[in-house]
Amino acid sequence: MTARQLFKTLQWGLILFCLVFSIVGGVAAERVLDVLQCQPHADPALRSCSWLTNPIAVRLTPFLSAGSIVDYPFVLLTHFWGLLLVWGLALVAARWADRHPAAAAALLQQWLPRRINATQADVLRWSVTGTFWLLLAGFIVFCLALGVPIVGNQNARAIMESLGCSPGTFDPFSSPCMKAPGFWTPRLSLYFIPLAGPLLAPVWLVMGFWDVLLGWLALIGATFALKSHLSQRANPPSRPHPSAHPMRRP
Incomplete structure (x- = not known):
């Protein structure tokens, strides 16, 4: 097209x-x-x-x-x-x-991946590196979205409304959907506590998502260790040549 x-x-x-x-x-x-x-x-x-x-x-x-x-x-x-x-x-x-077809073609060629002679080890290393950075960026964005005071409360309300639940303004727990079991509702209900809910977002992040954060950190650590291992295998340390340091004669 x-x-x-x-x-x-x-x-x-x-x-x-x-x-x-x-x-x-x-x-x-x-x-x-x-x-x-x-x-x-x-x-x-x-x-x-x-x-x-x-x-x-x-x-x-x-x-x-x-x-x-x-x-x-x-x-x-x-x-x-x-x-x-x-x-x-x-x-x-x-x-x-x-x-501007010429400029668009140049920009497209710049962003498209170039054809290179990559081995399976290279593809695996690039995939692990990309996965590590995606996990790290996602972890930072998740913590900022739900861990910043007031911002965490607004994002929690947006998530609940996208799920079809509208917490009440004066009494958030008056909505029947706020008592529904599941993944999001029990964890986000802390953000709707009057007065303390918007201000203590970092505390609610740790209390409500501690298992998610630990699992996320474990994945980040595992991918980082695998990335470092694959990088060391791809770039082994160079050993000095024996002739570079001749033995001294007694």
Whole structure:
């Protein structure tokens, strides 16, 4: 697919997406929910969405409760602004590649992996090194997202809302979904304790995710040890040549 064809595809796809959800958003959302077989609900016992389909269903549900067709564009902008932003950036990039093919080709050649004569040992070493840095970066981002005061509370609320649970404002534990078992709810419920919840995010991070953090650190340590071992095998220490240091005569 050329850059112009990609631009046209993204352009007409965005126009069609916005027209459908701006004119018949309720009908389109209902059809998508039927295909996904997902009906989000505040009560976990009545929710039929999986962890993968629930974020999509939560953004489609407001179309079903819209008052009139006039509300559809506002619902679209409110709940799909991230998708529209990424779509718009892709359109700009495709348009730029269409108008500047030489620069786009040079940039593409720069980012594409070059063909090299790599052995299986090299591929294994690169894979382990990439895995180590991904684990380390993910660990740092996870700790910052849930360990910084106030920020951890907001991220915890965003995670719960993406799962279809909306904690109460004055009494967070009034929502029935806050008592549901699972991985996230018991661990994130500490962040919603009045007053102390937003301020003691580092404490809640350790108390709620201590097993996850220990397992994560163990994986980081294991991949680092394996990376160091493979690097030493690939670059063995050079031994001095016997002739470099001649023996002194007595």
